[in-house]
Amino acid sequence: MSRFGLLTILIVFEAIILSGCSEDDSGLSYTGELGDPLSVDLRNGLMLSTVSVDGSDGLTFLVDTGASHIVLDDETAESLGYSTAAVLYEIDAFGLGDAEFSNLSATTVDLAGFENSLDVDLHGVIGGSLLQELTLVVNHRNQWFALLDGEDEVDSGLLDEAAIEPLDPYRIDVDYEHHVPLSIASFEGDSATTVLLDTGASSTFLFESTYERLENTDRPTLEGLRGVGAAGVFSLVHTRVCGIEVGPASLDDLRVGVIPDTSLGSMIELFPDLGALLGASFFREFVTVFDGPNETVRLYPY
Numbered sequence: 001m002s003r004f005g006l007l008t009i010l011i012v013f014e015a016i017i018l019s020g021c022s023e024d025d026s027g028l029s030y031t032g033e034l035g036d037p038l039s040v041d042l043r044n045g046l047m048l049s050t051v052s053v054d055g056s057d058g059l060t061f062l063v064d065t066g067a068s069h070i071v072l073d074d075e076t077a078e079s080l081g082y083s084t085a086a087v088l089y090e091i092d093a094f095g096l097g098d099a100e101f102s103n104l105s106a107t108t109v110d111l112a113g114f115e116n117s118l119d120v121d122l123h124g125v126i127g128g129s130l131l132q133e134l135t136l137v138v139n140h141r142n143q144w145f146a147l148l149d150g151e152d153e154v155d156s157g158l159l160d161e162a163a164i165e166p167l168d169p170y171r172i173d174v175d176y177e178h179h180v181p182l183s184i185a186s187f188e189g190d191s192a193t194t195v196l197l198d199t200g201a202s203s204t205f206l207f208e209s210t211y212e213r214l215e216n217t218d219r220p221t222l223e224g225l226r227g228v229g230a231a232g233v234f235s236l237v238h239t240r241v242c243g244i245e246v247g248p249a250s251l252d253d254l255r256v257g258v259i260p261d262t263s264l265g266s267m268i269e270l271f272p273d274l275g276a277l278l279g280a281s282f283f284r285e286f287v288t289v290f291d292g293p294n295e296t297v298r299l300y301p302y
Contacts, residue, residue: 135290
């Protein structure tokens, strides 16, 4: 498969963003310790971690800031005794590293298509109903992530791969809607575009309507690729190399996939101004700190 193709295979979000559901205002409750790096298996830039649910160990979950809730695959939910008919329910015990969380809101989604695309038994997704309440540190190059309590400082030891001083990162303001982080970016010097910061997208994806606004469209492109996600298979218009600015951070040669606006279904209804998904092809250039409680993202370049 071509280098472009590897960057434009997988996104999973459509059925995981829940519309019209009541928010969980109960607050986060956990026992044990947070802060240690947790290793991940990277599949096309996507982070797969091992968790336990209600004492069932060794379950593989995707770490996905673009998902609004914890997700259980339908077969996993049934095996654990949860009703797949319920829109939202509470998981009694969710274990991650040395911490165990209780009473987390979750939903059920059929992840079979996504499993086939990744060639892995995927049992669920770690989404915003947990991640927004914590600080998430992501290090793609060393293949780990860490979770901290929202009031804890990020230990400088977690940032020892960064090329700049820990007190001088690029800071990006974000707004959380439906538990997922949104911000503003500029592609090729174009006017502001609303982007979803999505660790569950293997590449950065521009909607076709966003791409058509770009002034510099003479960059190299590759036609005829397909994208595969939980919502099915869809055609990419093409991929290209693109310049991007997000707050003070910028990249000149980011590879992006251009997708039809209609690929995202209900996501467009929830976020009508959304123009792109900022995915792993962007985040792999930084140690990234998602500070959910303070609605900021900090980027530490390698």
